[in-house]
Amino acid sequence: MAPVYDRVALIGLGLIASSMFWAMKRGGLAGEVTGYARSSETRATAREIGLCDRVCDSAAEAVEGADLVVLCVPVGAMGAVAAEIAPALKPGATVSDVGSVKKAVIEAVAPHLPQGVHFVPAHPLAGTEHSGPRSGFAELFDNRWCLIVPDTGSDPDAVARVARLWQGMGAQTDEMDAEHHDLVLAVTSHAPHLIAYTMVGVADDLRRVTDSEVIKYSAAGFRDFTRIAASDPTMWRDVFLNNKEATLEILGRFTEELFALQRAIRTGDGDHLFAYFTRTRAIRRGIIEAGQDTDAPDFGRVKKG
């Protein structure tokens, strides 16, 4: 495959950026990839493991001459990073990001970008509970979705090229407007994460059920919650603070439903519970048919390459 970009700069070198690097290398999608992370420790690790062709000591140096700059920092840091790199951006360059929230990121980043620079926000729906420069792997985006959320007036060619890059990294792409993106993600990701964090916190608080018991006997249900609740705290703090409205709306609906099910338990209404549980089972089938998971039992996970 011919490179999609001659020069790509990754700002922030965590799970997503490091996976992008390995996926771009695998696909031969970029001529040179530069990288920058705020922490000198992260930069040292990146140099040690060969993450990025060139690791730079400032964001401005990393973006100099880049055709594509991808902001891979927590959502709350996007605005400051955009301000920092703006003067060093090459005219005609494209700036993209991988934030889990899009409306707030567009509001924070767009005002800083000089005229003649294209802004193409994106959000790959992929991740693990691991973080940091060592956590990435080339297959992370394979068969996952990447949502492209063009700003009003985004250049169609720039948008198509970002989509091509993601497709080259193994993802399927789709376009969506920012507000709708944030609502869909509140349902499929943000609210579930907050709920998982909450349940794990509750278990931790209970003194009658000792920690070791909760951990020892975690096989059913709770284990899946702990995996979700082990995700990067900084990233998720920023997600909730920046997708406040949609997340709170979904959580409101969630609480309402939970109260109805609690009442059914209290009053012994087995028919209500059975009907509800039967309905939710069908959604799972839909997900398997949509190819976003396998039908295999929840064990025997294998470590990737």
Next chain:
Amino acid sequence: MAPVYDRVALIGLGLIASSMFWAMKRGGLAGEVTGYARSSETRATAREIGLCDRVCDSAAEAVEGADLVVLCVPVGAMGAVAAEIAPALKPGATVSDVGSVKKAVIEAVAPHLPQGVHFVPAHPLAGTEHSGPRSGFAELFDNRWCLIVPDTGSDPDAVARVARLWQGMGAQTDEMDAEHHDLVLAVTSHAPHLIAYTMVGVADDLRRVTDSEVIKYSAAGFRDFTRIAASDPTMWRDVFLNNKEATLEILGRFTEELFALQRAIRTGDGDHLFAYFTRTRAIRRGIIEAGQDTDAPDFGRVKKG
């Protein structure tokens, strides 16, 4: 390994019973295994796939002459099944079960059992979202816990033998009293399941977020919930109706915590969120160290044998 029992009868032929059969065969743990399921379709399937050495057309026939009878039916059906088999039980036989709730099962089953029959309740902490006679596999219990919950006055030899059977099927065993079992499971399994069911139901209800979008973009977080929420509806209805008190108590604590986190989001209290999320991450590490899950990313699940 020498057989632990000459004759074992499995009443109910779903995920757990079918996995027990294959695990007992793998380990050479039982001379003959008989099986019974209420549905004639299930019995036909069992005969077709060779599940059980002999599939019987009544529960009484299946338990006749059995040294161990394991009740593998939903918690709400345990009492009726115990009443049905009681007259056919061999003197000195052991009756066990695999129900997810222990106090209610003991109350429902114990009164029916004749003198001279040992009752050794048990609960293997293992499962998948699949159900039915075709869903079982020999490895289901490998490296999982099976909690033995002896009734007051259970014969120590009978208890030790049930434990030996579970160890032979790959599980680690532990003993616990019924009330404590039900509280621990409310935290690690029952409340998480109800929460997952609720969230999947909310997603299904939302009309602005179309079904196909929720399914398509489910990779992050929501997918794990759908797996949990795809579990057998009858089994889970019975769990909640029979572990009402502990489940409602944990859900009360959960709601309280969730409200505190929602308030932190609403007021923009990032420090509170960050501290909470950091704390929950540590629990996950504990689970990995306890050997109840792997550290591998949440993909690449492989289908077992």
